[in-house]
Structure formats: structure tokens, C-alpha cells
Amino acid sequence: MQKSLHIDPQKCTGCLQCEMACSLENEGVFNPAKSRIKVFTFHEQGLFAPYTCTQCAEAWCLHACPVDAIVENKVTGAKEVKADVCVGCKVCTIACPFGTVNYSQDTGKVVKCDLCGGDPECVKACPTDAITYVDADWTGLDKMRAWASKTSTGTEQPQA
Amino acid sequence: MAWTRNVLRVNLTEGTCAKEPLNMEWAMDYLGQRGLASKYLVEEVSPEVDPLGPDNKIIYATGPLTGTMASTGGRYSVVTKGPLTGVIACSNSGGFIGAELKSAGWDMIIVEGKSPSPVYLHIQNEMAELLPADDLWGKTVWETDEALHTRHQDPQLRIATIGQAGENGCLFSAVVNDMHRAAGRSGVGAVMGSKNLKALAVRGTKGVGNIKDPKAFMGAVNAGKKVLAENAVTGQGLPTYGTQVLMNVINEVGAMPTRNFREVQFEGAGKISGEAMHEKRPTDGKANLVRNAGCFACTIACGRISKIDQSHFSVKNNPKYWEATGGLEYEAAWALGSDTGVDDLEALTYVNMVCNEQAMDPISFGATVAAAMELNEMGVIPAEDLGELSDLKFGNTEALCKATELTGRAEGFGKILGMGSKRMCEKYGHPELSMTVKGQEFPAYDPRAIQGMGLTYATSNRGACHLRSYTVSSEILGIPEKTDPLSTEGKPELVKAFQDATAAVDSAGLCVFTTFAWTLEDIAPQVDAACEGGWSAERMMEVGERIWNMERQFNMDAGMTAADDDLPPRLKTEGAPSGPAQGMVSGLDEMMPKYYEARGWTADGQLTPETKTRLGL
Numbered sequence: 001m002q003k004s005l006h007i008d009p010q011k012c013t014g015c016l017q018c019e020m021a022c023s024l025e026n027e028g029v030f031n032p033a034k035s036r037i038k039v040f041t042f043h044e045q046g047l048f049a050p051y052t053c054t055q056c057a058e059a060w061c062l063h064a065c066p067v068d069a070i071v072e073n074k075v076t077g078a079k080e081v082k083a084d085v086c087v088g089c090k091v092c093t094i095a096c097p098f099g100t101v102n103y104s105q106d107t108g109k110v111v112k113c114d115l116c117g118g119d120p121e122c123v124k125a126c127p128t129d130a131i132t133y134v135d136a137d138w139t140g141l142d143k144m145r146a147w148a149s150k151t152s153t154g155t156e157q158p159q160a
Numbered sequence: 161m162a163w164t165r166n167v168l169r170v171n172l173t174e175g176t177c178a179k180e181p182l183n184m185e186w187a188m189d190y191l192g193q194r195g196l197a198s199k200y201l202v203e204e205v206s207p208e209v210d211p212l213g214p215d216n217k218i219i220y221a222t223g224p225l226t227g228t229m230a231s232t233g234g235r236y237s238v239v240t241k242g243p244l245t246g247v248i249a250c251s252n253s254g255g256f257i258g259a260e261l262k263s264a265g266w267d268m269i270i271v272e273g274k275s276p277s278p279v280y281l282h283i284q285n286e287m288a289e290l291l292p293a294d295d296l297w298g299k300t301v302w303e304t305d306e307a308l309h310t311r312h313q314d315p316q317l318r319i320a321t322i323g324q325a326g327e328n329g330c331l332f333s334a335v336v337n338d339m340h341r342a343a344g345r346s347g348v349g350a351v352m353g354s355k356n357l358k359a360l361a362v363r364g365t366k367g368v369g370n371i372k373d374p375k376a377f378m379g380a381v382n383a384g385k386k387v388l389a390e391n392a393v394t395g396q397g398l399p400t401y402g403t404q405v406l407m408n409v410i411n412e413v414g415a416m417p418t419r420n421f422r423e424v425q426f427e428g429a430g431k432i433s434g435e436a437m438h439e440k441r442p443t444d445g446k447a448n449l450v451r452n453a454g455c456f457a458c459t460i461a462c463g464r465i466s467k468i469d470q471s472h473f474s475v476k477n478n479p480k481y482w483e484a485t486g487g488l489e490y491e492a493a494w495a496l497g498s499d500t501g502v503d504d505l506e507a508l509t510y511v512n513m514v515c516n517e518q519a520m521d522p523i524s525f526g527a528t529v530a531a532a533m534e535l536n537e538m539g540v541i542p543a544e545d546l547g548e549l550s551d552l553k554f555g556n557t558e559a560l561c562k563a564t565e566l567t568g569r570a571e572g573f574g575k576i577l578g579m580g581s582k583r584m585c586e587k588y589g590h591p592e593l594s595m596t597v598k599g600q601e602f603p604a605y606d607p608r609a610i611q612g613m614g615l616t617y618a619t620s621n622r623g624a625c626h627l628r629s630y631t632v633s634s635e636i637l638g639i640p641e642k643t644d645p646l647s648t649e650g651k652p653e654l655v656k657a658f659q660d661a662t663a664a665v666d667s668a669g670l671c672v673f674t675t676f677a678w679t680l681e682d683i684a685p686q687v688d689a690a691c692e693g694g695w696s697a698e699r700m701m702e703v704g705e706r707i708w709n710m711e712r713q714f715n716m717d718a719g720m721t722a723a724d725d726d727l728p729p730r731l732k733t734e735g736a737p738s739g740p741a742q743g744m745v746s747g748l749d750e751m752m753p754k755y756y757e758a759r760g761w762t763a764d765g766q767l768t769p770e771t772k773t774r775l776g777l
Contacts, residue, residue, distance in 0.1 A: 013399075013461035015454030016256075020229040023367060024374075030228050031263060031367020033316075043339065046450035046465040046484030125229070127389065127459035 014048035021125035064095035173273030195667035197221035207717035223669025227262030232671035234456025242346035254455030255341030264364025321359035323518035328570035330578035332524035340486025391677035404434030414739015415609035428503025494604035495526025501554035518568030527601035609741035629658030660704035722765035
């Protein structure tokens with residue numbers, strides 16, 4: 001069973017624990033600047049929104065890569081960058097509609113979320129469950145549950 | 161080794177920025193942030209220096225855990241000689257700029273001299289430069305933030321700045337970072353202003369990677385996060401209500417200073433409480449509180465993000481205050497509300513926003529307004545001084561709002577309010593009405609109903625302050641163990657222990673709010689796994705005690721005496737008018753000799769040679 005990252009911005013407090021967990025796992029340092037997941041602050045609305053790769057089934061980045069450096073991990077479904085193959089041409093960063101593949105000046109390669117091989121560190125670090133790792137077929141389950149709880153279950157009649 | 165071991169020294173007179181190695185010998189004795197920056201200040205600045213003169217220095221310092229994943233590990237401190245108090249000032253702030261500075265590769269910035277014209281310090285990793293700020297001078301915090309983000313075309317730039325208050329020498333002006341987090345107390349903003357230094361703009365992409373034992377560190381960090389999550393205060397109370405969780409609690413125990421400490425319970429407390437911030441307004445059906453927010457790495461997230469009622473008179477014609485921004489925390493709600501007798505939640509939210517916008521400490525500002533209200537009700541402020549604030553009296557919401565705007569811009573009576581309560585009350589012939597110690601205004605706990613806090617205020621090295629030894633934890637909340645708030649018994653030892661432990665926490669890069677759940681036994685393993693040197697809880701207590709005594713010595717050398725360790729007569733002679741402490745006064749005079757003794761000081765509050773030797777001072 002494949003799983004997906006599931007993000008609920010309403011629960012995010014903007015603490016950046018996810019960014020640090022990501023950079024520690026991938027770069028060995030606490031460094032939000034090197035994180036594959038980014039938390040965006042919309043100050044005037046009071047909103048924090050974590051954002052990262054959705055692991056598209058038909059991944060633009062994978063198809064765009066001229067040297068086949070982006071490959072699918074059949075177990076996790078993640079599209080992973082093979083750093084020893086990547087030539088840093090950045091075509092994938094243009095192809096990605098969501099901006100979640102980015103170039104690293106330090107290495108001359110691109111970086112993106114690889115779901116940490118199926119055990120995402122951002123999920124474990126998040127103190128408020130704003131980021132969870134759920135059944136890929138049921139990412140809508142908690143929204144369905146929330147709406148279901150608002151639906152009349154017999155104790156009250158819906159208003160006409 | 162979580163220190164970067166790099167210090168940035170900025171000389172504003174010469175216009176230079178230079179890198180030098182961190183003094184690691186001092187780091188072993190003073191850890192970082194508050195302790196280490198204070199050590200640099202004490203070594204480099206004469207205690208007699210004019211706080212607003214070019215010879216004073218201002219230090220922006222991170223701790224070894226700043227910028228790491230340790231929960232709340234995003235703090236930084238601003239250390240200088242304070243203009244409000246004339247003693248050592250150390251103001252601590254969260255937000256994100258502390259971690260950004262660390263990520264840029266710096267443990268601290270030491271700023272000296274005075275620039276001939278306004279400048280700001282721009283840091284991008286190892287690159288540091290002073291850039292002209294003539295066009296920023298006169299701008300508010302929010303305008304400066306926007307202008308610098310636009311100029312550098314970098315949304316990820318972190319900014320700390322002063323507003324108009326700091327430029328104009330307001331003695332309780334703050335340094336505000338990330339729009340609404342503040343190194344708030346003791347007038348550190350005025351020191352920046354006196355040096356023509358408008359702002360710091362920092363971008364760091366190097367990260368913090370030199371953890372001594374990463375595996376052990378993450379083990380200790382995760383254990384610490386679990387403790388915070390499972391604790392009722394840090395896991396539920398603070399995220400839900402912020403520090404405003406205290407408003408009703410403190411009012412119940414009769415420790416809510418009201419109308420310049422004439423009373424100890426505020427009839428309007430419920431209307432300005434954390435609970436009230438969650439309630440839907442009748443005007444627009446929305447709650448004042450939008451959500452809670454965390455500072456860098458913080459898993460508590462007590463921060464308040466509020467949106468004001470757009471139809472409220474204070475902002476009706478001013479859309480710039482309609483967006484979400486930092487909301488009321490307990491200290492601000494108390495000082496701006498209970499102490500002035502104003503119970504209008506939206507007005508207090510507005511006044512708090514202006515304090516952030518102009519970088520003023522809402523505690524000192526609110527307390528100064530409260531003292532002015534009392535003076536004005538007595539009729540001792542000349543009409544020509546008051547100008548348009550002739551009706552500045554307890555409970556007058558409109559006058560409070562107007563006073564805030566004027567103080568922020570240093571106009572009219574706002575200029576006099578900007579002197580702080582002590583100087584203002586002296587000016588009008590009633591120094592006894594200033595609720596201050598060493599010139600700094602009290603925070604939100606009446607020492608008659610929480611006896612330990614009286615000793616805390618009187619002995620705090622930066623003037624009256626709750627964050628130097630928050631004995632409310634023990635006396636009201638029972639953390640780590642319950643003591644009787646109405647008794648002076650055991651308080652000298654309790655205050656000393658809290659002071660030393662807090663100095664250590666403030667020097668690590670962590671937030672003192674963790675100590676609702678953590679003891680040094682939770683913190684030391686995180687420091688020890690990150691840093692070389694063998695950091696146990698005992699060693700951290702010893703470092704804390706060393707820091708406390710070093711700060712004290714600086715203050716004594718600056719001209720302070722035991723007579724400055726005192727409370728205003730109101731708290732020692734006028735009994736609390738209501739509540740559990742009804743009829744009681746502060747038992748400060750019984751506690752003080754025992755406190756000096758516990759500290760190893762002489763009867764007149766001087767460090768003994770033995771104490772100095774024992775602590776390596």
C-alpha cells in the first residue's frame with residue numbers, strides 16, 4: 001500500500017520543525033534553507049501552509065529529465081532524483097507545475113522530496129499533526145469525516 | 161559544538177564589519193546568549209557608560225541551541241546597558257531572526273560606536289555590510305520590514321528593527337523582529353536609535369550542523385518535545401489561550417494589579433481574557449483570535465495572531481490594522497488593560513498593534529500610562545503638558561488609544577510618557593506613584609498576593625521583571641512544587657533558584673516557557689549532546705549563578721546600591737483591598753536579608769570576595 005503526505009494548513013503553527021527534520025535527514029544540518037518541504041507564511045491572513053512534492057503519478061519532472069535522473073520508487077511511489085546521474089540542467093524545475101523541484105547551488109544537482117524512503121521525517125517532527133502520512137487512496141478521508149460530522153445524523157432535522 | 165564560534169564585530173563610527181573567533185573559554189563559563197553576551201559587555205564596556213552615548217555597545221546574541229531542532233530553539237537576546245534603568249539590559253526575543261543569524265554562521269553581533277548617519281546592517285551568510293538607511297529613518301517597523309524586503313527582493317530575509325519610538329529616544333522602545341516579536345524591555349530600542357542603527361536584515365543558508373552527538377541530540381530533543389506535548393500548560397493551556405490563559409487565574413487569586421496597583425482585582429478581566437479572545441464578536445461574528453503561532457522550532461506555539469474588528473472606532477478608517485498580526489499576550493493585556501482600567505478587547509488589540517508597529521514595550525508603556533492616569537486624576541499634570549490628552553483618566557479607552565499613537569511618534573504628551581513612569585512621576589512631584597524597580601515598570605503580578613514576585617522584582621538585575629524568576633509557577637501553578645503565595649517562607653531560596661536556572665535557560669537559546677514542563681534535567685541533555693564541555697543540570701545551575709552575580713557586579717559598579725533593591729511604598733504600606741491577600745502588604749523587608757545571605761552577599765548587597773572566588777568572577 002502506498003502512502004501520501006497529507007497536509008492540513010489549519011493545524012500548522014509555522015514552527016519549521018518539518019523543515020529542520022527534512023534538512024537534517026537529507027543534508028545532515030538543521031537548515032530550513034535546504035529543506036524539501038517549505039512552510040509559507042501568509043502574514044496578513046494568519047495562515048501557515050506547508051508545501052512539498054505531491055509525487056504526481058505522471059510526473060512532469062520525470063518525463064522532462066533528459067538523462068533519466070528522476071525515477072519512480074515502486075514501493076513508495078516517490079519520484080527520486082539520482083544524484084549521480086543528474087547533470088543539473090534544471091529542466092525538471094521548469095517542468096514541475098508546482099515548483100517543488102529545486103536546484104542546489106552547493107551540489108549542482110536538483111533536490112526534491114523522496115518521502116524519506118517511506119518514513120517521512122517531517123511527519124514525525126510535526127507537533128500538531130499538520131503533516132501526516134496516509135493511505136494514498138484515502139487522502140480525503142479526514143475531510144469526509146469532518147463533513148460527515150456536520151451532517152444531520154437523526155438527532156436534529158436539517159433546516160428547510 | 162553548536163556554537164558557530166564566529167563573532168561579527170561592527171564599528172558604526174568607522175563603518176566596519178569584522179569577523180573574530182568566539183572566546184570559547186568564556187563560552188565554557190557562560191554558555192551563550194544572555195550569559196556570554198553579558199560577559200562580553202562587562203569586559204568591554206565601562207559600567208559607568210552613558211547608555212545612549214557612543215561608548216555603550218549593543219550585542220545581539222544567539223545560544224548554542226538557537227537554530228537547532230530543540231523545541232523553542234530560536235531565541236536571541238539583545239544585551240546592552242539599558243537607558244531606562246541605568247543597569248545591564250538583556251531583552252530576549254523569539255520569532256525567526258535569531259535562528260537566521262545562527263544559520264548565517266554567527267553566534268553574536270557586537271555593535272559599537274555611532275554612525276554619522278542612519279544605517280542598517282545587512283548580513284548574508286559571511287557577508288556583512290552597513291548600508292544607508294536615511295530613507296528608512298522615520299519609518300515604522302512594518303514600513304521598514306516591507307521596504308527592506310522589497311529592496312533586497314528576498315522574501316526570506318529576516319528583519320529586526322526599531323520604529324519611530326526608538327529613533328526618538330523613547331526609554332521603553334523595543335527591537336521588534338519578524339513584525340511582532342520583541343526584544344521588549346529596558347529600552348534596548350533607544351540604544352539602537354542613539355547609534356543611528358535602524359535595523360538588522362539577515363539571511364542565512366548555512367544551517368546549524370556542528371552538533372557534537374547528533375544521535376544523542378535528537379534523542380534528547382524528541383524526549384523533550386514529548387514532555388512539552390504531554391504537559392497541561394505547554395501542551396494545552398498555552399497553545400489554546402496563549403499566556404492569556406493567566407488573566408482569569410491571576411485575577412481570581414487577587415494578584416491582578418489594577419489602576420496603577422491601587423487594586424488587585426479587575427472587574428473587566430473576563431472581557432480581556434484569553435477566553436474572550438476566542439468568543440465571536442456580536443459586530444462581525446468573528447473571534448478576535450485567528451490562530452496560534454509558533455516561533456522558530458517551538459512546539460508549544462503560544463503566539464497569538466489576531467484580527468481586529470474593522471468597525472471598531474480605533475481602526476474604522478485605517479485598513480492597515482485590519483490584517484492579521486500579533487495579538488494580545490497576557491502582559492500586554494494586563495498593562496494596557498487592567499492597569500489602565502480599560503476593558504475593551506478590540507481597543508487593547510489595536511494599542512498592542514501600535515506598540516509592535518512603533519516597537520515599544522507594552523508593559524512599560526501601559527504601566528506608564530496608568531501612572532499618568534493616577535497623576536492626572538490627582539490634578540498634578542499641567543494642562544499645557546497634557547495637550548489633547550486632558551482626559552487621560554482610568555478607563556478612558558479613547559485617551560489610551562490616542563496616548564499610544566502620540567508616544568509611538570514622540571509627539572505632545574507622548575514625549576513625556578516616553579520617559580517612562582519613574583522620570584514622569586518624579587517630574588510631577590510624586591515619585592512614590594511610579595510602580596517601578598530600578599526605573600523599570602512592574603509586570604502583571606501584584607507582590608502583595610504573590611510574595612515571591614515582590615522579591616523577584618526588587619532583586620531583578622534588569623529592573624522589575626517577571627522573566628528573571630517566575631515564582632508564579634510555584635506559588636500559583638504548583639510547578640515544580642506548590643508553595644503558599646501569601647507566605648514569605650522559603651521565598652528567598654526559591655527566588656534564587658529560579659533566577660539561576662532561568663539565567664541558564666536564557667543562555668542556551670531556549671524559551672523560558674519550556675520550564676512550565678521542563679527542568680534543567682530535561683534541558684541539560686540537549687545542551688550536552690549539542691555542545692562540548694560536559695553540561696549537567698548542576699553545571700547549568702552553576703553557570704546561571706555565575707551569570708547572576710556577574711550582572712549584579714556590573715550594576716553595583718554602575719552605581720546601584722542595596723537601596724535600589726526596593727519596592728514602591730504602596731506595596732509595602734497599603735494593604736491589598738480585596739481577594740485572598742486582602743489587607744496584606746509585601747513582606748519584602750523580611751525576605752531581603754535572607755536573600756542576600758542565600759546569595760553569599762553582604763548585608764548591604766555586595767558580592768563577598770568568597771562568592772566571587774567560588775564563581776570564578
